[in-house]
Amino acid sequence: MRVEITDEVIPATEIVAELKAGADGAVCVFDGIVRDNTRGRKTLYLDYEAYREMALGQMRALAQEAVEKFGVRDVALVHRLGRLYVGETSVLVVVASAHRGAAFDACRWLIDTLKRTVPIWKKEQFADGAVWVDGEPFPEEIAVSRGAIADTGEPE
Template structure:
């Protein structure tokens, strides 16, 4: 399952979709909206996406991960729209035969979603707002 949605993410559905009876491990990453960034109070976040391209890029990341680790199942769900602190912005789940592969694959997927998928985030503070780069500065410098 790869899903870009304006609705709240059903974490249990993400886990169930990724789960497999042959798996010895299911690893889950849940990214939430924090209430502070750069020393400022976050009022809300706004996520926008080029949805068709985002799904395609996530598919490429999953395909690459499946060549690196023995994925038995996966699910990625990312919110768009307005989210308040405490809400779930993204959930990634993978199942593999063993835990180390599960941890590594899940980390690889979320790191690459954040770096390569056309989903943009605007942080809205009490005293202003700021669009956050889809690519962290260290990665952008290497490009």
């Protein structure tokens, strides 16, 4: 598993290549990038901050839970902090598995759970102001027990 929080550019192509193995029939990638607008407002850049130690611990727990719950072989979770401009990768989720269904399901669950639970915050800077953004609502239809996260003090 590769779990990181970085202040540097995320080397997505390298991480995907490192995760692939002969037993894999699928590698699913979510490459979260900064878009140029939100709800009709022109985005200039995003600033990401985190409670780094807690975020890393929770990200490691999520990666391990994905392996156990979805039966995938390996996971990479990498999130960038600092100022990011349009087109830059803010978060990379890579899941390697023997089968595509498990890879897709685990990848979707990982990004949705990360955004909902991990203490990483973003401030969107627009041409006409700025706003701190909360995580997106978690789609209940793909919820999986968060037992591995319970060690962080959150209820199961």
